[in-house]
Amino acid sequence: MVASYPRGAGSAPRLRSLALPTASLLALFAACHMEAKNPTLQFSLSTAVGGAAEVDEEGDPLLPPDVQAHIQGALEMLCGTPSAPQFMVTEDWYDDGFNPNYPQYPADDMGSGELSDEELEAIAASNELRFRLQLELAAEGRYDEVRIPSHMVDLQAYYDDLRADLAAERAAAEAGEGDPEELEFLEGELSEGAFVNWYPTLRESAEMYRQQCLHCHGVEGGGDGTTADFLNPRPRDYRHGTFKFTAMNAKARPRREDLYRILEQGVTGTAMPSFRRFSRAEVWGLVDYVRLLAVRGEVERDLAYTYRNDFEGDGVLPLSNVLAAYETVWDKWMSAPVNYLAFDGEIPAATPELIARGREIYFDAQSGNCQSCHGDYGLGDGPAAYELNEDGTFKLDENGDRISAYADDWGHPIYPRNIARGIIRGGKRPIDIYRRIYAGINGTPMPGIGESKNADGDPLLSDEDMWALVHFTRSLTERPEPIVHASPDHGGGHADDHGAAADTHEETH
């Protein structure tokens, strides 16, 4: 600024020197006041293994472009787009009155009836908190000052309509032609009903998903958002319909309640946080949208599979095949509650005797056989889970880390849990661990042993054995030292039995 200029040049250069900073400041202000435009998102086809846009080694697509276009179009018809997500209602559903777009309404009255009356009450109570500022203003009749959160686009539209109707009704009342009942209804909706009974539409949930989930889980729910590359483990890819931490027996689809619980609790030890700061309705809405993405991904994989393996003719699959694939996927989701897994009885107390018995099962190659993967000390370093050299030692990669022998369903290497760290992703409650051991973990090599039979056809483990194993697993998570260490060299079973393993507690992988 103090740059020298020729003497006697007048004041013009000074003014000019002001021009640049002034212009930049103005530009900055303008930029701050510009409306942030949301990019219009589009669903694309999956390039993952089994996806419709998968390519071979040379980079050529496995399915020709016209087939891909057909799949793309079919999916758009069935599940909509990110800005207008919607499940297609098939003819049968329409006749039955079933509509999966509205879980809050009864299954025979254009809804899917997946929210109990108690849950609907809880949602209303939670809405009262969520909208307390809006309700305060509306209670005073100051409808015009009510501001609605930006992602609730349909609530905004509904509220605007109500306000317009109210204005018209009031004008009519002044002219002596008004309908008092209608006026009362409008005022009731404006001051309370619209907020207390709010349940997000899929469009609103998609906007919420865009703000909260998309950066990790991706537009299509493929676990390939921009921040996904920074995460270990990677975010869940919904498109298989496989979810790891559920309350299901068998490799079934999760219930909506299972997804809700994950959103509410978060997944400890991963980047998935708890979403309890949002209202119940908002979290249920996210569950609905995640299910839409999962259904879309499953249908895509199904159609891609059919085109690659079973489809003889040229041209495109008939509509009936597409709809059949859609309904098959839906049936899996709707039948999820049948596979719900709980323990009918009182959970036995975690006595030292029971824990010691659990320890035996942990090491018993014929029943539990847990140590083969989870290791002698529960550190997740058992030989069966890793690549081994011929002499039985671990193969190591260039960083000196052991190499996993297995990949999960999504193609990522998978390691057995280090139980001794005390971080159990699927939940640390006894019943959570019971479900993991009983039914295994979907998409991973962790097997379920709850219903295994021995050579005589009898159950391998009694209920008490199962709980012994659960309590033993829980005892490994204790700190500073577990009650009983898993250690092949120890007699095991009592509180003072932990010396040898205490030093092996550092994180190994």
Next chain:
Amino acid sequence: MRLLYALLLLLVPVLGVYTFVTADQHGWWFPDNVSTYGPSIDRLFYLIQAMVAITFIGTEVLLAWFMYKYSKRRDDRGVFSHGNHKLEMVWTAIPAVLLLVIAFAQMGTWAEIKFQKGFPDGEFSMDRPIAEVVASQFDWRAIYPGEDGVIGTMDDLENPFEFVVPVDEDVVFNLRSRDVIHAFFVPQFRLKQDALPGHTIPVWFNATEEGVYDLICAELCGWGHYKMAGRVRVVSRPEYDQFLADLDQEWFSNGMEEVQ
């Protein structure tokens, strides 16, 4: 022209004082204090605020005046100055004294909040904390000790996101981090404490009003720092006991109540 620049510069203290005076009306000032030691933190803040305000306004006015008086004129020549020893002594001594004043003024408050030998020793103490609050990328969870009162055992109860405490009681909890440095910050409690990985840090407070308060991570902890929110819910003693009972029931549930 030089008058214009001087006045422009003078806008800085004028706007600064204006925002300060009107901050309360706009809701930009402190949230209500609900902590027993909050008032002494606020007193310290106002003490420093007064010192800073006087210094800020004085130096800004002086700068504006200098800008007007000593701006370059067409035919001036520069003046060489070797400085002024007395002036420098004065402007070194005054801040030094002020720093000492702050250092002594804060000692009592610091000792009350942070010194472990002065920690509350009632129902909750450093040996028997109410819970362990664990920070991780990017959420908070409270781990209550369960029946045996010891954290890290099989009867622990975990509550994600929400830390529930009884009102009007001295509450001691342990703060831990699972990955990087986080900071436990509840503005209404006037309480901020870093959570360091590998350390278990005892913290205490006494909340004087029931309510729901935002728990914020106050240490840039990674890409998700902005969304690392939690909640502290201050409830009456009966509600607190009920909360623990409900949590215990949910924690040791056999899953059958969900069967429809």
